[in-house]
Amino acid sequence: MKYLDEYRNASAIQQYAQAIADITTQPWTIMEICGGQTHTILKFGLEQLLPTHLTIIHGPGCPVCVTAIETIEQALWLAAQPPVIFCSFGDMLRVPGYDRDLLTLKAQGGDVRTVYSPLDAVKIAQANPDREVVFFAVGFETTAPATALAVHLAQQQQLTNFSMLVAHVLVPPAMEQLLAAQNCQIQGFLAAGHVCTVMGYGEYETIASRYRVPIVVTGFEPLDIMQGIYHCVQQLEAGTAQVENQYARSVQPQGNLTAQSFMQQVFEVCDRSWRGLGTIPNSGLRLKPSYAQFDTAQRFALPTGKPPSDTLENVQENVNDNANSTCISGLILQGLRKPYQCSVFGTKCTPEHPLGAPMVSSEGACAAYYHYQSLTHSHPSTSS
Amino acid sequence: MQDNPEFNTPDFNCPLPLHSTDHILMGHGGGGKLMQQLIEGLFLPNFNNPLLNQRHDSTVINLGDTRIAFTTDSYVIQPLFFPGGDIGSLAVNGTVNDLAMGGSRPSYLSVGLIIEEGFPIATLEKIIQSMQAAADHAKVQIVTGDTKVIDKVINRNHEKSHGSSLFINTAGIGIVEHKMTLAPRSIQIGDVILLNGDLGRHGMAIMALREGLQFDSPIVSDCAPLAEPILALLEQGIPIHCLRDLTRGGLASAAIELAEAANVEIELTDDAIPVHDTVRGACEILGLDPIYVANEGRFIAIVPPDTVEAALSILHQFFPQQACVIGQVRSKAPNIDRGYVTIRNSLGVKRILTLLTGDPLPRIC
Numbered sequence: 001m002k003y004l005d006e007y008r009n010a011s012a013i014q015q016y017a018q019a020i021a022d023i024t025t026q027p028w029t030i031m032e033i034c035g036g037q038t039h040t041i042l043k044f045g046l047e048q049l050l051p052t053h054l055t056i057i058h059g060p061g062c063p064v065c066v067t068a069i070e071t072i073e074q075a076l077w078l079a080a081q082p083p084v085i086f087c088s089f090g091d092m093l094r095v096p097g098y099d100r101d102l103l104t105l106k107a108q109g110g111d112v113r114t115v116y117s118p119l120d121a122v123k124i125a126q127a128n129p130d131r132e133v134v135f136f137a138v139g140f141e142t143t144a145p146a147t148a149l150a151v152h153l154a155q156q157q158q159l160t161n162f163s164m165l166v167a168h169v170l171v172p173p174a175m176e177q178l179l180a181a182q183n184c185q186i187q188g189f190l191a192a193g194h195v196c197t198v199m200g201y202g203e204y205e206t207i208a209s210r211y212r213v214p215i216v217v218t219g220f221e222p223l224d225i226m227q228g229i230y231h232c233v234q235q236l237e238a239g240t241a242q243v244e245n246q247y248a249r250s251v252q253p254q255g256n257l258t259a260q261s262f263m264q265q266v267f268e269v270c271d272r273s274w275r276g277l278g279t280i281p282n283s284g285l286r287l288k289p290s291y292a293q294f295d296t297a298q299r300f301a302l303p304t305g306k307p308p309s310d311t312l313e314n315v316q317e318n319v320n321d322n323a324n325s326t327c328i329s330g331l332i333l334q335g336l337r338k339p340y341q342c343s344v345f346g347t348k349c350t351p352e353h354p355l356g357a358p359m360v361s362s363e364g365a366c367a368a369y370y371h372y373q374s375l376t377h378s379h380p381s382t383s384s
Numbered sequence: 385m386q387d388n389p390e391f392n393t394p395d396f397n398c399p400l401p402l403h404s405t406d407h408i409l410m411g412h413g414g415g416g417k418l419m420q421q422l423i424e425g426l427f428l429p430n431f432n433n434p435l436l437n438q439r440h441d442s443t444v445i446n447l448g449d450t451r452i453a454f455t456t457d458s459y460v461i462q463p464l465f466f467p468g469g470d471i472g473s474l475a476v477n478g479t480v481n482d483l484a485m486g487g488s489r490p491s492y493l494s495v496g497l498i499i500e501e502g503f504p505i506a507t508l509e510k511i512i513q514s515m516q517a518a519a520d521h522a523k524v525q526i527v528t529g530d531t532k533v534i535d536k537v538i539n540r541n542h543e544k545s546h547g548s549s550l551f552i553n554t555a556g557i558g559i560v561e562h563k564m565t566l567a568p569r570s571i572q573i574g575d576v577i578l579l580n581g582d583l584g585r586h587g588m589a590i591m592a593l594r595e596g597l598q599f600d601s602p603i604v605s606d607c608a609p610l611a612e613p614i615l616a617l618l619e620q621g622i623p624i625h626c627l628r629d630l631t632r633g634g635l636a637s638a639a640i641e642l643a644e645a646a647n648v649e650i651e652l653t654d655d656a657i658p659v660h661d662t663v664r665g666a667c668e669i670l671g672l673d674p675i676y677v678a679n680e681g682r683f684i685a686i687v688p689p690d691t692v693e694a695a696l697s698i699l700h701q702f703f704p705q706q707a708c709v710i711g712q713v714r715s716k717a718p719n720i721d722r723g724y725v726t727i728r729n730s731l732g733v734k735r736i737l738t739l740l741t742g743d744p745l746p747r748i749c
């Protein structure tokens with residue numbers, strides 16, 4: 001923990017806060033892309049240490065909340081099939097489909113198991129040859145190599161009862177989509193350190209020069225983030241737009257080549273629909289045809305598209321009641337609004353009753369604001 | 385530059401109308417918001433009476449001239465054995481501690497066993513012996529009991545389980561030997577929050593075991609009886625205003641419950657809260673916050689500021705170098721009409737703590 005303590009050192013963080021204040025001469029808007037960083041910023045209250053004209057906005061970097069509702073519905077359908085043992089990371093269990101989540105389904109009799117690694121799911125498949133084991137493969141480039149390794153192992157062991165519902169998403173195409181929008185306010189990016197640990201930052205160099213935006217590869221501890229912001233402001237003030245690496249203790253320019261080769265062996269890039277952001281070209285990973293036997297779609301007749309009409313009506317009603325008129329998640333995920341600027345934040349929309357994706361997982365921006373509210377942003381639920 | 389017309393259109397909004405659940409979820413037992421909803425929405429309105437409505441770990445009842453504390457708890461832990469204890473010692477200590485939190489001297493326990501057919505008698509014997517050892521240590525007597533055997537649990541694939549389930553209920557009676565009211569309503573502005581030791585050991589010991597996490601030194605549960613130190617505080621004249629053990633939901637949930645009941649702000653100081661390095665590391669790996677993790681041997685005592693030194697010196701006899709001040713009771717901000725807990729970090733930033741929705745879930749990355 002000594003290593004971590006170094007990056008939580010209060011006086012070093014305060015020194016960076018002062019340094020940022022010293023070099024900031026005009027208003028700037030910087031987006032951190034990753035939900036883990038959002039979590040740290042809110043948990044440690046870093047925004048409160050920054051100059052008021054420096055705005056930090058939060059990106060769509062929470063893999064849990066950007067997983068499309070159709071994919072969640074497929075997960076729920078799979079988990080309800082009696083022969084299936086459905087394996088998922090813990091924080092996907094609370095993400096609602098149209099009318100229930102995996103935790104509810106578990107309570108209704110589904111065999112839903114929390115795993116910490118896709119390899120655990122492979123072990124479960126080995127131990128239960130008469131059951132169908134499905135792993136819900138979600139996450140960014142960070143979790144994809146372990147998924148690839150699991151597929152590889154399953155193939156080596158010639159498992160015939162193991163498959164995956166793959167919903168991996170890629171960060172750079174989402175950043176490009178945000179930058180390409182006309183109402184984009186992002187002037188600088190903190191790129192997600194963990195993603196770059198795997199992928200390196202070659203792709204970010206293209207984005208930085210194409211959109212004239214400084215990008216600082218940044219870690220997840222409070223000091224990392226303050227340093228990332230400092231380097232970003234330095235570039236903004238100097239009018240430069242380059243990729244810098246704050247997280248050099250973990251990130252190499254070319255990333256982790258072994259992990260990348262595993263991914264390339266198993267996955268190919270595809271278009272992917274993101275909850276709250278729509279379909280982003282080339283922003284997902286799916287299994288290559290040579291690994292089709294591990295694709296859930298090959299083993300099950302998965303439901304596709306919209307839910308049955310009666311559910312749909314309910315949903316539409318709710319959309320009209322709640323989301324269309326009130327939930328501003330699209331704006332939140334683009335960083336155009338802060339969660340506390342949503343009229344139902346903390347009242348009609350809470351982690352127990354989320355009306356939008358950013359309230360779902362603890363790394364979603366709305367949930368992070370809800371859990372780590374400061375007294376100044378205290379939401380009405382505390383006074384209900 | 386192109387606008388993305390699809391942002392925030394109906395197609396791109398994210399309607400997530402998760403209706404309130406019509407089934408019990410695991411989270412309903414997690415000590416967080418779901419459980420609070422169950423208690424406030426179902427149990428209190430139906431069982432409604434002034435003693436229950438006090439919502440304390442144990443209820444203090446006047447029987448003629450004698451005041452007794454009365455409590456019950458059930459233990460459903462898996463695995464049955466863990467570093468630092470087992471379901472038997474846990475079932476005794478847990479109830480002893482609930483009695484102690486009412487400021488009483490734990491005296492008599494009952495034990496209800498629900499055993500799945502096929503359960504090994506040798507294992508049961510070990511657990512029963514462990515219960516008696518814990519009772520001896522806590523100076524309580526197990527004076528009545530009950531045993532039920534249930535059929536093997538059948539899962540949805542019509543397979544029978546392996547007969548490995550054992551559930552224990554314990555209830556207890558303690559004698560209150562003083563005139564004080566140890567309850568949230570006795571909490572005063574300016575009171576100081578004392579904690580007897582480091583947080584998160586029990587929850588992380590269980591989680592590490594379940595998830596097969598390996599550490600250089602294993603995390604050992606803090607499972608222990610707490611009556612002795614509390615009786616020592618009371619006997620030496622510390623006018624304790626309120627006590628709470630930090631079981632499910634950890635320090636955060638306990639403090640929130642007390643702050644809401646007393647309608648005050650409880651301000652905690654992050655740096656002052658002790659967490660062992662291994663526990664902190666395990667929490668980091670799993671994305672959990674140690675202040676929400678369960679303990680089985682930790683409590684907070686809320687005492688008047690002028691008694692802090694005396695109270696600490698008594699606690700240090702039982703928890704050398706561990707007992708410490710972690711916060712204070714303040715009057716709450718006028719714009720918030722419900723009591724709440726804040727935590728101030730080393731950067732001087734203060735934020736409000738919220739109850740978890742259900743069980744803490746480890747995050748992906």
Ligand code: SF4
Nearest residue numbers: 327328342349356366
């Ligand atoms: S608070 Fe809820 S309703 Fe408002 S934007 Fe966030 S998720 Fe949507």
